[in-house]
Amino acid sequence: MAAVTLNIEPLDATFGAWIRDIELRSIDDATFESLHEAWLEYALLIFPDQFLTNDEQDAFAERFGNLEFSAAPISNVSKDGKVHHDAGDDLVKSLKGNWGWHHDSTYMPLQAKGAVFTAELVPADGADTGWADMRAAYEALPAADRELVHSLEAHHSLYYSQGRMGLLPRRRDDGSYGMYGYHDMDVSLRSLVKVHPDTGRPNLLIGRHAHDIVGMDPAESEALLDRLNAEACVPPRVYQHAWTAGEAVIWDNRRLMHQGVPFDMTQPRKMWHTRIAGEPESELALNHSAESLRFRHERDALLNSGG
Numbered sequence: 001m002a003a004v005t006l007n008i009e010p011l012d013a014t015f016g017a018w019i020r021d022i023e024l025r026s027i028d029d030a031t032f033e034s035l036h037e038a039w040l041e042y043a044l045l046i047f048p049d050q051f052l053t054n055d056e057q058d059a060f061a062e063r064f065g066n067l068e069f070s071a072a073p074i075s076n077v078s079k080d081g082k083v084h085h086d087a088g089d090d091l092v093k094s095l096k097g098n099w100g101w102h103h104d105s106t107y108m109p110l111q112a113k114g115a116v117f118t119a120e121l122v123p124a125d126g127a128d129t130g131w132a133d134m135r136a137a138y139e140a141l142p143a144a145d146r147e148l149v150h151s152l153e154a155h156h157s158l159y160y161s162q163g164r165m166g167l168l169p170r171r172r173d174d175g176s177y178g179m180y181g182y183h184d185m186d187v188s189l190r191s192l193v194k195v196h197p198d199t200g201r202p203n204l205l206i207g208r209h210a211h212d213i214v215g216m217d218p219a220e221s222e223a224l225l226d227r228l229n230a231e232a233c234v235p236p237r238v239y240q241h242a243w244t245a246g247e248a249v250i251w252d253n254r255r256l257m258h259q260g261v262p263f264d265m266t267q268p269r270k271m272w273h274t275r276i277a278g279e280p281e282s283e284l285a286l287n288h289s290a291e292s293l294r295f296r297h298e299r300d301a302l303l304n305s306g307g
């Protein structure tokens with residue numbers, strides 16, 4: 001297939017690029033191939049002036065893989081038009097949780113591959129989104145830390161991340177939280193170093209959902225993860241995006257973390273998020289299949305060979 005030349009403008013960071021002069025709602029296969037290649041290289045692609053419908057957004061995301069879920073509102077405005085801003089409101093708690101650095105769905109058995117995110121209504125005071133490059137963070141680790149993290153595995157849980165911030169929702173009558181991600185399956189266990197299944201490059205896999213490293217005292221584990229998160233998410237490995245309505249982005253959730261930036265929640269904000277499912281061969285938690293254990297062994301072999 002003939003390669004299509006894209007108008008790529010890299011960000012001033014270790015990752016990320018603007019892609020201009022393209023209409024995502026009508027790309028052909030050759031353009032997709034070039035976009036996919038750029039996505040693996042830059043991990044975050046930003047497309048101005050798209051104004052995608054939910055169906056168009058989902059169709060674009062589906063080119064990259066099966067969907068974990070189709071276009072869902074990430075918004076403080078509910079269907080009835082109410083703007084949610086009270087600290088005790090479950091929707092507000094859920095949105096505020098996103099203000100900590102994370103990879104999506106590491107708390108699920110299957111980590112997400114990526115996401116398409118679009119801006120419909122942007123408040124005047126910002127409500128930016130940040131991304132951070134965990135491949136560059138891994139590569140910047142001092143030798144002692146790199147050696148340390150190679151052997152470590154952490155649990156990933158939304159109960160932990162929301163609970164630590166005092167942002168758990170109210171329980172329903174049956175005792176459950178009844179919201180996405182609060183499952184009763186085994187708590188997902190994941191290596192602190194991931195080898196990217198498409199590029200073969202290692203990156204840190206950390207973020208707010210990670211807790212209780214296997215074999216480590218809980219306080220020591222928390223301190224180590226807090227330090228790794230803090231040291232990872234600094235320039236030139238971070239980019240903060242100020243949204244304009246109509247923009248679309250797609251990011252690689254295997255390599256990047258992201259966070260929402262706090263904003264005045266009395267102002268309405270409406271974003272749409274389509275989550276692309278991870279491929280089981282590489283994104284299943286270690287304790288959720290024999291297949292993922294095989295992947296861990298391959299990962300170990302690669303890391304031990306100096307990757």
Ligand SMILES: [Fe+2]
Pocket residue numbers: 098102103104258
């Ligand atoms: Fe997220």
